[in-house]
Amino acid sequence: MSDELPALPWDRARRRTPARIPLTPERIVDAAYTVLDREGYEKLSMRQVATELGVAVSALYTHVSSKDELLELMYLRLFRGWTLPDPDPARWREQVADFAREGLKRLRGHRDLARISMTGVPFSPEVLPQMERLVSLFRVAGLPDRVAGAAGDIISTFIDGFAFEESMLENRRRGSDGLSWPDMRAHLRQFFADLPPDRFPNLIALADHMLPRDEDDRFDLAVEIIIRGLASFAEEAAENAATAGHPGPTARSAAGGPEETGERGEG
Amino acid sequence: MSDELPALPWDRARRRTPARIPLTPERIVDAAYTVLDREGYEKLSMRQVATELGVAVSALYTHVSSKDELLELMYLRLFRGWTLPDPDPARWREQVADFAREGLKRLRGHRDLARISMTGVPFSPEVLPQMERLVSLFRVAGLPDRVAGAAGDIISTFIDGFAFEESMLENRRRGSDGLSWPDMRAHLRQFFADLPPDRFPNLIALADHMLPRDEDDRFDLAVEIIIRGLASFAEEAAENAATAGHPGPTARSAAGGPEETGERGEG
DNA sequence: ACGCTTCGGAGAACAGTGTTCTCTAGATGG
DNA sequence: CCATCTAGAGAACACTGTTCTCCGAAGCGT
Known part of the structure; x- marks a missing residue:
């Protein structure tokens, strides 16, 4: 945001302490995965994650509403960059x-x-x-x-x-x-x-x-x-499609049975 | 066990307070199932089970070595009285x-x-x-x-x-x-x-x-x-058993492919 | 450059967890 | 009746997820 503005004199001083990397859900999930790999699911706690990040526990809750949400975010990573090919x-x-x-x-x-x-x-x-x-x-x-x-x-x-x-x-x-x-x-x-x-x-x-x-x-x-x-x-x-209309002796259709067309008048 | 012995004078007094049903793994599992049904898995705790039995938490640990063992005992109940029929x-x-x-x-x-x-x-x-x-x-x-x-x-x-x-x-x-x-x-x-x-x-x-x-x-x-x-x-x-030795054109074995007969010389 | 607002992180606290320790009371064996 | 042993009670420890208050630093307008 401030990158587009001309630099003010005191801008430099304020840029001098970028040592603190901003906390994000992304980084929290990263840390959670680190803890998970090292300690396992049972010992995966908010405190462990916070410690991993060198941060207070309560800080996590400004980016992640609960542990359940954190687990949900970890779950979603499973699908990142996973695209199925076109069906053949x-x-x-x-x-x-x-x-x-x-x-x-x-x-x-x-x-x-x-x-x-x-x-x-x-x-x-x-x-x-x-x-x-x-x-x-x-x-x-x-x-x-x-x-x-x-x-x-x-x-x-x-x-x-x-x-x-x-x-x-x-x-x-x-x-x-x-x-x-x-x-x-x-x-x-x-x-x-x-x-x-x-x-x-x-x-x-x-x-x-x-x-x-x-x-x-x-x-x-x-x-x-x-x-x-x-x-x-x-x-x-x-x-069934091939022999539609004139039901011949289909030897192996024992379990199938007729299927109701689930048409309902509300969608 | 003591039923077979002749009754001693103070036997009567000691029999007067059978109000305390002895704690057993069986009763603990019963109570655990009660808590589970009422509160769900997340709130199933040793304290809840103890409270359900009107007993101190530590008392549970003389009959059940850990919560994991209690869960294991609950799991085993699944199979009680479950016998599969003779295979037909x-x-x-x-x-x-x-x-x-x-x-x-x-x-x-x-x-x-x-x-x-x-x-x-x-x-x-x-x-x-x-x-x-x-x-x-x-x-x-x-x-x-x-x-x-x-x-x-x-x-x-x-x-x-x-x-x-x-x-x-x-x-x-x-x-x-x-x-x-x-x-x-x-x-x-x-x-x-x-x-x-x-x-x-x-x-x-x-x-x-x-x-x-x-x-x-x-x-x-x-x-x-x-x-x-x-x-x-x-x-x-x-x-395969029927046509053993002379492989004929088996129409529908598209996905199967040749199968190694897993015979190992140690069984 | 100053003051003001905003907000992210810190720390303490609360209620709850599994487990272990000590200790007492009551049942058991002689 | 007494000694013994043990099952249960109660407190304690080290955790947990979550929430509260508070502070300090960043961002804004002037």
Whole structure:
């Protein structure tokens, strides 16, 4: 603002103490992320954030109305610079998988971030464009409306839940002992091996596949399962469209059933 | 224990004040659930639980080592008296759907219980039988090992995540206003209707299907999607088994690709 | 360059949290 | 009846989120 005015004589003196960087929501969120990464969600407190900034606690409240709002601002960072590609009907499965992987990657970007994400409001202006493009992707893929409308929510819920449980396990590993991840895995493998074979034959048989996730395989598999489930609805819709009017023996439309057109006279 | 001994003279006097019911983990968990239902997760504190029991806070710590342990005990109640039926290959889809619905019903049984469930340890002795039967169900259904081993985790994660978000929304409804659920729905419908049509055409088009869950339809749909995804792996495995050795043109195995048979030499 | 207003940060305070300590009163074993 | 032991009481500690008052420095008009 004062940059455009001619400099007054005493201007220089007043510019001499810019040592104090102005406090902003942006800087507060930065500091909060620093504390989060270092201390974890449980110890993320307004006082810790203030200390991180070298500032009084009360100073935070002039830029951030509450801790909940701070958490909300941290949540919104998840979506910064995250734009989904234009939907491509031929590659929608890949695109959904890419979306899921990117989401998990971002949630893994900061310790316990999944705990914060889980409680975030999904209807904020920053998130809506994401939802819009995701929904458009599902529509382009040929999913019926009611499936397309729910699909984004379903896969997002799963990504959050997966990352959340991962974060829980990681904290448990940190807390109980200083066990490394391989040690933790070995320990759990032994746990499954030591189960009474008469009571837990299946858990023992699949022990290798029951181990907690330390790579992306299980996540990718889960996403693939969801995508296949979605795809089955797309195929079903395509078949129904092809045989419209004269219902032939569609072998696998057992679960679908007729769908009410939700037209209401008030929108 | 002392019932079997002959009564001593001062026995009567000592029996005269049984007014004090002995404190047990069981009673503490009961009281904690009472507080949870009345006040919600955020206000569930050891002091509130103690007050509910008419007891000092420190008294709780002789029966429960920490608040975390109390939460863990509350979590374990989820599984009390919950036994899965014997797996039936012909009805495995229904059985999985029933399991999911029962889980959601139990999570809905107490306010914010999903928040507690999300952080619960899934490897406790009380939960393992559940897992065992679930895994056996997936194996009987014909899922390949690596899918069967992950399926239980996947669907459980989703159930928890779904209930968690539901609980978040419910708390938000409670907090912001005293809006009834229909009012909340109407409000959100209006929100979607008021979106700029050029930027959010798909969200607006599917507004009716984007509304937050207030019935079980969306949950059932999500479970159906996951089950269909699982089923596709079962079908794939069946086909592979049938045409083993001479790979014929399997029409619908576009996304699957060749699958490594995860046989390891140590089980 | 002066005075005035404005406002962001500081510090103390309040009510509440989980947990631990000491101590007493009442039930238990001899 | 007495000694013992322990479950519960109460106070205390180190925290938490939030709000209050107050001060000092920056910004304005003159």
